[in-house]
Amino acid sequence: MVIAIVLFVLIVGSVLFHFLSPWYLTPLASNWSNIDDTIGLTFWVTGFVFVVVNLFLAWCVIRYRKCDGHKADYEPENKKLESWLTGLTALGVIAMLAPGLLVWGEFVTVPEDASEVEAVGQQWHWSFRVPGVDNKLGTTDVRFINADNPFGMNPDDPDGQDDVLIAGNELHLPIGKPVKLLLRSKDVLHNFTVAQFRVKMDLVPGMVSYLWFTPTEVGEFDILCEEYCGVAHFAMRGRVIVEEEADYQAWLNSYSTYAEMSSQPAGNAAAGETAYAVCSVCHGTQGEGNVALNSPKLNGQEAWYMKRQLEYFKSGARGSHEDDVYGKQMAPMATTLVTDTAINDVIAYIETLPDIPAPATVTGDVLHGQEVFANCVACHGADGQGLQALNAPRVAGMTDWYLVRQLQNFKQGIRGAHRKDMYGHQMTMMAATLPDEQTINDLVAYINTLPQ
Amino acid sequence: MSTATTMHDETGHVPPAEVEEVELYHAKTWLGKYVFSQDAKVIAIQYGCTAIAIGMVGLVLSLMMRLQLGFPNEFSFINPSNYIQAVTMHGMIMVVYLLTALFLGGFGNYFIPIMIGARDMVFPYVNMLSFWIYLLSVLILVASFFVPGGPSGAGWTLYPPQVMLEGTPGHEWGAILMLVSLAFFIIGFTMGGLNYVVTVLQARTRGMTLMRLPLTVWGIFMATILALLAFPALLVSAIMMLFDMLLGASFFMPAIVSMGEQLDHSGGSPILFQHLFWFFGHPEVYIVALPAFGMVSDILSVHARKAIFGYRMMVWAIVAIGGLSFIVWAHHMYVSGMNPYFGFFFATTTLIIAVPTALKVYNWVLTLWRGNIHLTIPMLFAIGFIFTFVNGGLTGLFLGNVTVDLPLSDTLFVVAHFHMVMAVSPVLVLYGAIYHWYPKISGRMFHQGMAQFHFWITFVGSYAIYYPMHYLGLMGVPRRYFSMGSTDFILPSAQGLNEFITIAAIIVGVTQLLFIYNLVWSLFKGEKASDNPWNATTLEWQTATTPPGHGNFGKELPLVYRWPYDYSVPGEDIDFLPQNQPPRGAG
Amino acid sequence: MAQVEGQQHPISIYFWVWGLLFVLSAGSYMVDYLQVQGYLRWTLIIIFMLLKAGFITAIFMHMIWERLAMTLAILVPTGVLLAFIALMSLEGDYTNITRETFFAPAPHVAVEHTVSH
Amino acid sequence: MTITLLFMAFLMGVVVWWLVKQTINIKPWVMDDGVLVGDVDAGVLSEPKAKTGLWVFLAVVTSMFCLFISAYAMRMKLGDWTPLPEPDLLWVNTGLLVLSSIALQWARNAAKQDRIDSLKVGLNVAGVLTIGFIVGQLFAWRQLVDDGYFLNSNPANAFFYLFTALHGLHILGGLVAWIRAVSRLWRGSDAAQVRLSVELCAVYWHFLLIVWLILFGLMLST
Structure with missing residues (x-):
């Protein structure tokens, strides 16, 4: 008896939850409204079955519960009833399947006028490639991938020379134009998902997969990786910004093509020495x-990292948070390096400086720190030397009090919270896993023990 | 009738009823009786205890995951590495080492011989080996917790390339131990499985035609066949993966860059692994589900005092589901980057499977209809199962339909769906079955009050965990995420829901301890059970002693005169007629 | 099925089949020996292979004397697996097409492995 | 795709037809008047249990090798496949395996007709030939390694080593059963007592011969 009432409450509760709870599909921002329709249809069909079958169940329990003198019917089968039920179920299944297959047909057939854009996944970052004026993406290969050619562009392919390379987690798209997104992975499986676009697809190393959609809403959308890709899977984030055509073109023009990138001059250390006087x-x-x-050690740090930080300081992506006292000091200093060349030169000069190990000032439980460091190894390397391929700077042998402060800043959202600081954002998620200050000290104390 | 008569003249073997008890190997020593036993019933209990023990580890791991999801970064003992290791081990333990082992190794061993009227399995020695190899595989799996780097953190699907790369916890030793453990599990299971199939085919007592088998046996039998044919796929992928890992082959490994360095592999395809894995993985779902379907049919029939509705259709559906389950695997791979045209094929086959499954549900409900429902503990669990399974089955229609799967794949909707259908549903049946057969196995009744409490918390609690989780998935919360961090599209209130789910999970998790306590307590303090406390018809309730001794049936094997569902037969005084009761006027 | 002793088939049938098997083996050896290439090679060798397998299963493993249920129980899973093989072959083609379309062609044909034999 | 679909539909049709035929006419709840249904035999298979067991096991092994072949079929399409030249020694080995299969069949017939001497000869010859096959396979490996065809240099090589190793392991497993039969003969069992073992060995050997022929044919043709 109680069970029947509970069943009834659960049925009603489930239905009410469905209609009243605020948690449901996010507002659609692409052309795939028919996917939403198939979901709606499936909800109606399955909801009907759910309510009817379970209500019948509850009613049976009440109506036919044990009572004295009552005997159950003896009816091993009822062919007619069973045939009817089979037929009706088959009808319901067809009603859901047929539209599903039709929409899938649309999904696998990319419209002729869709423009191709490539999304490249790697542990745990996104980057993008847009074809240049020839509207054709050049070929790539893993064997070409190195620090200077992170996209693995084929240097001999004329189609690839004018490809625009976007080494960052942010992709801009013009509104109302169909896009065919080609998906390529450099290392493991990933998945390109923007919840509001409804479609998703895995990135598979060793091949190229695709999906297509037409963005229909202007705005910013999170890209999530939804195929497990290693320990920082949850921190692999990117952003799609859908905007008007003109804004899109302006954005695109701010990036260089593959040909321009490969012909960029190296920094001039001699010129950088003069500029460094201010820094010294x-x-x-x-x-x-x-x-x-409150100035960290620079020598020995990786060039690409210092360059990125200088650019962040300049653009306000770093050092603009009101609680970031020391970052705010650095920001105006960075603006003194007006051009990219100036930045390159200064970095080139710092690279010539000898790597002097910083003195250890932080103490803590090294063993505990070692345990915690296991989660850092995946990006910063087992010896904390950093890895450009993972956008992870060197931490071993660097100024330890500075590491502590930055970890705290990341944890509190003082650093890495700015929308343009896309790599810092990942670090905020990792720093959040450090529960307290003691853990941070233990961790840094362990980093101090790493070979310099 | 037709099979019975046509086969009659083809046989020239000794009728089982005349097999003497002496033929059996009776152990003389304590070790031979209880440890290295060849008695299927003892092996069943060994399987059951091992599976439940490792299952408790899986349960603890799941609570650890839930703590992190409900209260992100509050607990210093959970970090991204051991979180994903918990995810991996929880999945693998629950699916393979708990459910498969408990349903087939545990219930299969206990009930196949006794329900078909056999003295034991046909190859008792192989049967014993099967358990010891299973135990070895469990120990290897447990060992992976203690090796450098810890257990594998590649997700229970063990997808390459990440399973063997830096950046995945346990890529050094954990993954290798996992694969080796699985290989042992498969070898051990194959030994057991051969036994189950041959026993059902050849050791049935006189009169026990295939169409007089209780549905429990049908379910276990079909599941065993599925497992025998599907587990090789896992073995194949494990062997090939070990070749890639240890010998530098490139079956699954394409040319990639890991941690900034080019690896030596080239040309392989990770999708190939996924196909092989799911060729095993999907039938695996039914390996767990079919025995549950069978057992719940029997429980419903006994406690509603009514013949199972549409027995023939039920058998038909079990076989059809079993067959179809081999051609639907790629519905796990709609967004995997495989040839997209496969989507049409697999969506169609997947949705076809819904028809026989739905039919089973209707027949369960129709068994209750016009029944005489005794709301005993096993019956409560069976009703809970129907409700949960209807919910889980219907959400399967979302994920099986390729278009609807697009937004939902890899979100918590998937997690909620397969837990409803593959975790909560079969586990409710498991509990129901354990309470149902506990009197026979132990000779004592379980404690009613504790069992009631256990049921209500488990049933309502699980629903509270998984029903709202679907909606988190609809909103786009991905699975296997350590924490959500900040996003633009997930409502802040979702975190409140996550907390609620975690609290419910903890309550449900802790309550399972009560179940184990009840099992142990009742073993010593429980009220003595009669031979047939539920007035059931099947042969296991007709044994001479309770619990049944070695050889199951004393001096003479029972003869079977009727099907197993003669409840409330019109014109009879009592509301059940055991299978071995001769028709009136003939005895 | 009249079992056990009644199941003696004329011994000559075995010899006949052995003879056939040798002929078929010789056929597939000839395919290899005569360096037949391309689809013809494939087709011929697979036909010879399946014929041999079929004969052994049917005669030596007594399949044609088994009861229908048994035959079905063996043929149906094999059929499913054959379909699996076909699907995998399609999948391989698809993957390779994406590689040829989007990846730079290999620098040179693998030279290292033309070691003399 | 369409062909696969039709093929599947056909298979499903066969299964359904069989099921319908098996079950539709039986109403297990109906009891015939006057017939003591308990006397009706249950229709259990009449083969020896071990034989049924072997057949089920062969189904499992078939499934495994088919899945390997499916992996082979996919992997070979991926563009980096360089067939390896099968050493001529493999033809000799194939011959050995065929002969051992023949010898076992001969032993099986001898056991059936109770000719104990022929049985012993057949069984021993089969074993020696099989061991010869295994040794030959090991030599083939040596030869390939010496020629620089390493496992990790090409998927075709990897599959070759994988297939031969697995097939060899199955043969070794068969040899265990063979040793049991031979030792029982040595200890003076008569033909009738080992007939079943010899019969099972023969079936298993034929099966492994088929597997080898298929694998070998596959590797030759690609």
Whole structure:
């Protein structure tokens, strides 16, 4: 008896939950409204069956519960009833399947006028490639991938020379134009998902998969990786920005093509030395850092990382948070390096400085720190030397008090929260896993023990 | 009738009823009786205890995951590495080492011989080996918790390339131990499976035609056939994966860059692994489900005092589901990057499977209709199963339909669906079955109050966990995420729902301890059970002693005169006629 | 099925089949020996292979004397697996097409492995 | 795709037809008047249990090798496949395996007709030939490795080693059963006592011969 009432409550509760709860599909932002329709249809059909079958179940329990003198019917089967039920079920299944197959047909057939864009996945970042004026993407291969050619562009392919390479987690798309997204992975399986677009597809290393959609809403949308891809899977984020054609073109033009990138001059260390004079006031003549001035050590740090941070400081992606006291000091300094060439030159000069190990100032439980560091290894490497391929800077042998402060900043959202700081965002998620200050100290104490 | 008569003249063997008890190997020593036993019933209990023990580990791992999801970053003992290791081990333990082993190794061993009127399995020695190899595989799996790097954190699907790369926890030792353990499991299972199939085919007692088998036996029998044919796919993928990992082959490994360095592999295809894995993985769902279908049919029939509705259709459906389950595997792979045209084929086959499955549900409900429903504990679990399974089965129609799967794949909707259909449903049947047969197996009744409490928390609690989870998935919350961080599209209130789910999960999880306590308590303190406390018809209730001794049936095997569902037969005084009761006027 | 002793088939049938098997084996050896290439090679060798397998299963493993249920139980799973093979072959083609379309062609044909034999 | 679909539909049709034929006319709840249904035999298979067991096991092994072949069929399409030249030694080995299969068949017939001497000869010859096959396979491996066809240099090589190793392991497993039969003969069992073992060995050997022929044919043709 109780069970029948509970069943009834659960049925009603489920239906009410469906209609009243705020949790449902996100607002659609692409042409795939017919996917939403198939979901709606499936909800109606299955909901009907759910309610009817379970109500009947509850009613049977009440009506035919045990009572004295009552005997059950003896009816081993009822062919007619069973045939009817089979037929009706088959009808319901066809009603759901047929539209499903039709929509899938649309999904596998990409419209002729769709423009191709490539999304490249790697542990745990996105980057993108847009065909240049020839509207054709060049071929690529894993064997070409290195620090200077992260996209693995085929240097001999004329189609690839004008491809625009976007080494960042943000993709812009013009509104109302169908896009065929080609999906390529450099290492493991990933998945390109934008919840509002409804469609998703895995990126499979060793082949290229695709999906297509037409963005219909202007706005910013999160890209999530939805195929498990390693320990930082949950932190692999990107963003799609859908905008008007003109804005899109402006954005596209701010990136260089493959040909331009490969012909960029290297930094000039001699020229950089002059510019470094300003930096040496705080960071020291040898770039050894100064704890009293809250300036971290620079020598030995990786060039690409320092370059990115300078650009972030300049653009306000870093050092603009009101609680980031020391970052705010650095921001105006970075603006003194007006051009990209100036930045390259300064970095080139810092690279010539000798790598002087920073003194250890942080103490903690090294063993505990080692345990925690297991989660950092995947990006920063087992010896904390950093990996450009994973956008992870060197941490071993760098200024330890600075590491502590940055970890705290990441954890509190003082650093990495800015929308343009896409790599920092990942670090905020990782730093969030450090529960307290003691853990941070233990971790940094362990990093101090790593070979310099 | 036709099979019975046509086959009659083809046989020239000794009728089982005349097999003497002496023929059996009776153990003389304590070790031979209880440890290295060749008695299927003892092996069944060994299987059951091992499976439940490792299952408890799986349960603890799931609670650890739920703690992190409900209260992100609050607990310092959970970090991204051991979180994903918990996800992996939880999945593998529950699916293979708990459910498969418990349904087939546990219930299969206990009930196949006794329900078909046999003294034991046909190859008792192989049967014993099967258990010890299973135990070895469990130990290897457990060992992976203690090796450097810990157990594999590749997800229970063990997809390459990530399974063997830096950046995945346990890529050094954990993954290898997992594959080796699986290989042992498969070898052990094959030994057991051969036994089950041959026993059903050849050791049935006189009068026990195939169409007089209880549905429990049908379910286990079909599941065993599925497992025998599907597990080789897992073995094949495990062997090939080990070749890739240890010998540098490139079956599944394409040319890739890992941690900034080119690897030596080239040309392989990760999708190939996925096909092989799911060629095993989908039938695996039914390996777990079919025995549950069978057992719940019997429980419903006994406690509703009514013949199972549409027995022939039920058998038909079990066989059809079993056959179809081999050609639907790629519905797990709609968004895997496989040839997209496969989607049409697999969506069609997948939705076809819904028809026989739905039919089974109707027949269960129709068994209750016009019945005489005794709301005993096993019956409560059976009703709970129907409700849960209807829900889980219907959400399967979302995921099986290729278009609808697009937005839902890889989200919590999937997690909620397969837990409803593959975790909660079969587990409710497991509990129902354990309560139902506990009096026979142990000779004592279980404690009613504790069992009631256990039922209500488990049934309502599980629904509270998984029903709302579907809606998180609809909103787009992905699975296997350590934490959501900030997104634009997930409502902040979703975190509140996550907390609710975690609290429900903890309550349900802790309540399972009560179940184990009840099992142990009742073993010593429970009220003595009669031989046939539920007035059931099937042969296991007609044994001379309770619990049944070695050889099951004392001196003479029972003869079977009727099908197993003669409940409330019109014109009879009592509401059940055991299978071995001769027709009136003939005895 | 009249079982056991009654099941003696004329011994000559075995010899006949052995003879056939040798002829078929010789056929497939000739295909290899005569360096027949391309689809013809494939087709011929697979036909010879299946014929041999069929004969052995049917005669030596007594399949044609089994009861229908048994035959079906063996043929149906095999059929499903054959379909699996066909699907995998399609899948391989699809993967390779995406590779040829989007990836740079291999720098040179694998030279390292033309070691003399 | 369409062909696969039709093929599947056909298979399903066969299964359904069989099921209908088996079950539709039986109403298990109906009891014939006057007939003591308990006397009706249950229709259990009459073969020896071990034989049924072997057949089920062969189904499992078939499934495994078919799945390997499906992996082979997919992997070979992926563009980097360089067939390896099968050493001529493999033809000799194939011959050995065929002969051992023949010898076992001969032993099986001898056992049936109770000719104990022929049985012993047949069984021993089969074993020696089989061991010869295994040794020959090992030599073929040696030869390939010496010629630089390593497992990790090409998928075709990897499959070759994989297939031969697995097939060899199955043969070794068969040899265990063979040793049991031979030792029982040595200890003075008569033909009738080992007839079943010899028969099972023969079936298993024929099966492994088929598997080898299929694998070998596959590797030759690609």
